[in-house]
Amino acid sequence: MTGRPLPAPGHMGVDFEERVDFARLRDYRLSRARASLESSRCGAFLLFDFYNIRYVTQTWIGGALGDKMTRYALLTRGGPVRLWDFGSAARHHRLYSPWLNPDDCHAGMLGLRGAIAPTAGLMADAVRQIKGLLEDAGLAGEPVGVDIVEPPFLFEMQRQGLTMIDCQQLMLDARVIKSPDEIMLLTQAAAMVDGVYQDIVEALKPGVRENEIVALANKRLYEMGSDQVEAVNAVSGERCNPHPHNFSDRLIRPGDQAFFDIIHSFNGYRTCYYRTFGVGSATAAQREAYAKAREWMDASIAMIKPGVGTDQVAAVWPRATEFGFSDEMAAFGLQFGHGLGLGLHERPIISRLNSMREPIELRAGMVFALETYCPASDGFSAARIEEEVVVTEDGCRVLTLFPAQDLVITNPY
Numbered sequence: 001m002t003g004r005p006l007p008a009p010g011h012m013g014v015d016f017e018e019r020v021d022f023a024r025l026r027d028y029r030l031s032r033a034r035a036s037l038e039s040s041r042c043g044a045f046l047l048f049d050f051y052n053i054r055y056v057t058q059t060w061i062g063g064a065l066g067d068k069m070t071r072y073a074l075l076t077r078g079g080p081v082r083l084w085d086f087g088s089a090a091r092h093h094r095l096y097s098p099w100l101n102p103d104d105c106h107a108g109m110l111g112l113r114g115a116i117a118p119t120a121g122l123m124a125d126a127v128r129q130i131k132g133l134l135e136d137a138g139l140a141g142e143p144v145g146v147d148i149v150e151p152p153f154l155f156e157m158q159r160q161g162l163t164m165i166d167c168q169q170l171m172l173d174a175r176v177i178k179s180p181d182e183i184m185l186l187t188q189a190a191a192m193v194d195g196v197y198q199d200i201v202e203a204l205k206p207g208v209r210e211n212e213i214v215a216l217a218n219k220r221l222y223e224m225g226s227d228q229v230e231a232v233n234a235v236s237g238e239r240c241n242p243h244p245h246n247f248s249d250r251l252i253r254p255g256d257q258a259f260f261d262i263i264h265s266f267n268g269y270r271t272c273y274y275r276t277f278g279v280g281s282a283t284a285a286q287r288e289a290y291a292k293a294r295e296w297m298d299a300s301i302a303m304i305k306p307g308v309g310t311d312q313v314a315a316v317w318p319r320a321t322e323f324g325f326s327d328e329m330a331a332f333g334l335q336f337g338h339g340l341g342l343g344l345h346e347r348p349i350i351s352r353l354n355s356m357r358e359p360i361e362l363r364a365g366m367v368f369a370l371e372t373y374c375p376a377s378d379g380f381s382a383a384r385i386e387e388e389v390v391v392t393e394d395g396c397r398v399l400t401l402f403p404a405q406d407l408v409i410t411n412p413y
Contacts, residue, residue: 006390006397007184008191011225020267025181026058026099027216030081030104036174037075037169043142044076044134051342052147057083057100059093062228068112069150069262073122077139084108084126110153118152125157133161134364137202147171164359176339177365183267183390186367187338189266190388190399192224193273196262197402204277204410206254210234210247217262226264230344233261236279241375243334252279253383254413257376259285259384268342272369273400274386278409289376290383290407296335296372297385304362304370304389304396310350311359314335317372319352324375336375340388341367366391383407 007021033056047053053073054060061071065086073279074082082104085093110122118124134140144157145167164318179222196217203216214232221229226249234247236258252258259276276293278286299316320331329350337350348360348368371386388399 004185005330006399009184009186020181020184022181023099027122027181028177028181029055029058032174032177033171035191036170037145038166040170041143041147041253042077042145042167042170043137043139043170044074045145045147046081046130046149047073047075047147047167047171049147049168049171051175052168053083054342054390055171055175056081057097059083059085059089059097059100060227060268061086061089069148070108070110070112072108072110072126074133076134076139076228077142080104081139082106082133092261094295108169110150112151114152118156123153123156127153127160127162131160131162132314172347175178175341175365176345177363178341178367178390179365183365184343185267185269185368186388186390188270189226189264189269190273190401192221192226192266193262193264193271194402195224196220196277197260200260200275201277201408201410204252204258204279206252208252209249210236210252211249211259213260214247217260221264222261226266227268229264230270231263233259233263233274235259235384236337238380240384241317241380243373243382243384245333247382254280255283257260257381257383259382261384261386263344265342269289270340270342270344271400272338272340272344272371272386273386273388274384275401275402275404276383276407277383278407279408280407280411280413282407283376283378283381285376285378286381286383287407289374289381290385293372293374293383293385296374297370297387300370300372301387301389301396301398302338304391305363306362306393308362309359310337310348310355310362313350313362313370314355317352323373334371336371336384337368339366339368362391363395364391366410378413 084106090105090107128183143163143165146164147168175382217232217309237256258277261274301314318327325331325372339346367390369388374389375382
């Protein structure tokens with residue numbers, strides 16, 4: 001209903017409200033991926049990107065195994081989704097993932113990013129199996145779309161006569177429009193961070209270290225049901241300018257400007273959510289920087305509606321040379337927008353670096369984060385603001401609700 005807050009109903013399924021329908025979510029994601037495959041010239045997509053794997057198989061292994069290039073999935077025209085997973089995970093899927101055919105859940109191992117050398121033959125065996133499946137499906141002569149791949153695996157595919165083309169662009173196109181279930185999960189993830197920022201406001205005072213705030217955020221998010229805290233940036237005092245995009249063990253001091261970015265996921269759906277605070281007090285320079293960052297943020301939010309180009313959004317942000325950088329590459333990520341979903345950086349990517357030369361038209365159902373950054377005139381402080389938004393037919397809805405219209409002062413003197 002127009003004007004009502006987007007729902008963030010909680011973690012449980014209940015009988016008295018309609019919440020996330022995970023079966024509907026799985027059907028939506030797989031249908032989008034299949035439509036992308038059908039519109040391409042590929043006979044199959046071979047997926048190693050673990051966000052793409054989750055999108056088509058509705059399975060997940062994160063943490064230590066999430067980036068080892070061991071898991072892979074094969075989506076063929078008119079055929080089932082096949083998944084190769086780490087050891088016993090395949091047996092788990094056969095027991096607990098009934099939307100997958102048990103015969104299509106295989107144990108797989110390619111080498112853990114080279115720790116097992118290609119000469120062991122694991123990659124050759126895997127390519128041989130994939131090639132056989134394509135031949136059985138009558139797709140042997142069709143190109144195989146691959147999203148990301150280790151060079152030895154690519155070379156082995158070529159050696160065995162397979163033709164590869166890029167399908168990452170096609171998968172990102174499939175993932176760009178979020179369903180109501182996806183938007184609800186993104187809203188719930190943001191609501192969790194709303195609460196963490198309340199905890200940070202209460203804890204942020206002189207004598208606390210940046211890493212203690214990071215620990216607090218991790219603890220609270222996992223207690224609230226996060227399935228992955230990907231990163232928490234904590235930046236304070238003289239570390240604010242230039243922006244280091246990390247955290248340290250620096251002690252928070254009276255009068256610091258401090259900003260934080262909380263990146264986590266709930267049921268796979270991510271946040272990227274900056275807030276800036278003054279610790280005890282704020283100087284005129286700090287307040288001025290915050291007011292400029294907020295002005296730039298509000299200008300970009302006002303642009304968000306279907307049919308607007310990302311070049312038009314980027315144009316309301318200052319040029320790199322206007323806030324102390326030599327060019328747009330050097331300032332990339334400071335005045336910035338990026339899609340949110342199963343991945344942290346999906347489409348659209350909005351910045352003066354790329355959007356002016358290749359704009360993307362905004363469409364209803366896109367969800368992305370908008371980020372602004374303004375260095376202070378004191379030479380070391382800075383303000384950083386980020387809002388997550390969803391594009392609707394009526395314009396823009398903001399998912400990130402912790403107060404940010406004015407600079408919040410924590411534990412004021």
